[in-house]
Amino acid sequence: MKIDWSRNDYSSIPYYLYHDESIYQEEMEKIFRGPCWSFVGFEAEIPKVGDFRTSWIGDTPIVVSRSDDGHVHAFINRCSHRGAQIVREPSGNAPQDHVCIYHRWCYSKSGELIGIPFKRGLKGEGGMPKDFDMKAASPKKLHLANFHGVLFVTFSDQSESIEDYLGEFGRSLIKRFMYKPIKILGYTRQMVNGNWKLYAENLRDTYHASLLHEFFVTYGVDRATQKGGVMMDERHRHNMNYAFASSDTQEDANKAYENISGVNLDRMRLSDGKLLKYIREFEDGMNLAAPTFFPNGIIVQINNSLACRQIRPKGPDSFEIFQTVFGYEDDSEEMSRHRLISANLVGPAGFVSMEDGEAIELVQKSTKNDLESHNIMEMGGRGEIKNLEHRVTETPVRGFWSYWAELMGVEAQDGVR
Numbered sequence: 001m002k003i004d005w006s007r008n009d010y011s012s013i014p015y016y017l018y019h020d021e022s023i024y025q026e027e028m029e030k031i032f033r034g035p036c037w038s039f040v041g042f043e044a045e046i047p048k049v050g051d052f053r054t055s056w057i058g059d060t061p062i063v064v065s066r067s068d069d070g071h072v073h074a075f076i077n078r079c080s081h082r083g084a085q086i087v088r089e090p091s092g093n094a095p096q097d098h099v100c101i102y103h104r105w106c107y108s109k110s111g112e113l114i115g116i117p118f119k120r121g122l123k124g125e126g127g128m129p130k131d132f133d134m135k136a137a138s139p140k141k142l143h144l145a146n147f148h149g150v151l152f153v154t155f156s157d158q159s160e161s162i163e164d165y166l167g168e169f170g171r172s173l174i175k176r177f178m179y180k181p182i183k184i185l186g187y188t189r190q191m192v193n194g195n196w197k198l199y200a201e202n203l204r205d206t207y208h209a210s211l212l213h214e215f216f217v218t219y220g221v222d223r224a225t226q227k228g229g230v231m232m233d234e235r236h237r238h239n240m241n242y243a244f245a246s247s248d249t250q251e252d253a254n255k256a257y258e259n260i261s262g263v264n265l266d267r268m269r270l271s272d273g274k275l276l277k278y279i280r281e282f283e284d285g286m287n288l289a290a291p292t293f294f295p296n297g298i299i300v301q302i303n304n305s306l307a308c309r310q311i312r313p314k315g316p317d318s319f320e321i322f323q324t325v326f327g328y329e330d331d332s333e334e335m336s337r338h339r340l341i342s343a344n345l346v347g348p349a350g351f352v353s354m355e356d357g358e359a360i361e362l363v364q365k366s367t368k369n370d371l372e373s374h375n376i377m378e379m380g381g382r383g384e385i386k387n388l389e390h391r392v393t394e395t396p397v398r399g400f401w402s403y404w405a406e407l408m409g410v411e412a413q414d415g416v417r
Helices: 021-032 162-177 196-204 206-212 214-218 250-257 333-345 353-367 395-408
Strands: 038-042 051-057 060-066 072-076 091-093 113-115 141-147 150-154 182-192 228-232 239-243 288-293 297-302 305-313 319-328
Touching (some): 038 305, 038 319, 051 305, 141 162, 150 162, 182 333, 196 239, 196 288, 196 305, 196 319, 196 395, 206 353, 305 333, 319 333
Antiparallel strands (some): 038 150, 051 091, 060 072, 072 141, 141 150, 288 297, 305 319
16 A cells, blocks of 8 residues: 655645545554554553453454453454354453353463363264364454553564553553552543544644634633643654643633634623532643543543543544543542543543534545545645644644554655654
8 A cells, every 4th residue: 555645744734534444444454453462451450350342453353351360351342153252241240251152262361362162072973073172263352451551462473562662651651640549430422423543643633632622612611712732652653632620710711712713712601610620630730631642542631630641443434432420539429520521521422522423524524536636734734743832733643643554554745743
């Protein structure tokens, strides 16, 4: 595959990359089933022996399970017999083993094939061949890494260590959030009719939030006039958008937004301000912090709402956002309640998340019949991909595409990294 990049700094992306089925299949092989470490969940979700969670890496179903020896394992959630999904529940506890409903083939908590009904046949007839190797027929085991309670999985035997993959940049961000034991508060799922890369872009494009999300702008949760910026790791595969509450004034905001169509900061007032309450809890003072981890993970802090989102591709024109809302074990009941109230900002029916899904679907619909055209990714400038102490930029999005192109083997000639 060769891509005719119009610019070598990834500031213009061909629309067909969001629609082409063959490109999507290559992404599944070279990225999701390639050398990348994909986010799959938290250790806190499976604390006891027999606990499990089903998840996805790209479009491959997997199981993450704690075995009898206390270790956590990951394996493909596909019966070796006829390919049925083994574990159908999203989570739970399997005190014995996992059993496929189709022909009752049985698998251990760590994914080994351990039982086949009628393996020796009946009355001397039928059954499996005598040389059938149960161990060799077990579902594919995956490499799992636990970094400070955050679980990552890779298919590849050649992947770098999770510490090297995250780098000092990524490691420090996970440590920021996981500085004490967490507790899971709940889950949301949202299907979006768009390409998964559009959401990866959305998470790295911080300046849209101060325009698309009227709630954010009106009530000062996230404005372009606030102090903040974007940071990336050295290879620009991981990213962090951040901001500080109350770092601007209403006068600053009104002046910046006065000539932007459709934005009126004085149009609405909340009758109940609990949703906007912010209790400082991190030493850095950020009220908004959103680190992304290539290819599929993001941790999100919006005021006191804490969550992790996983991108689950479902084809070139569909993906699921699976969100895990969490707090900390030592949170008071009042604080847990406050986090859940704050969580109304996000999720499928959140005050802001619905708009992201709508915008992505509009892009997907309007570009599918003009595949030779390109978008414009120049906000923040062209050329070098670098950290900036402001958020009116799409530079981290270009960083995403730079690393995507490397993994796919389609880097622009003399491409910017």
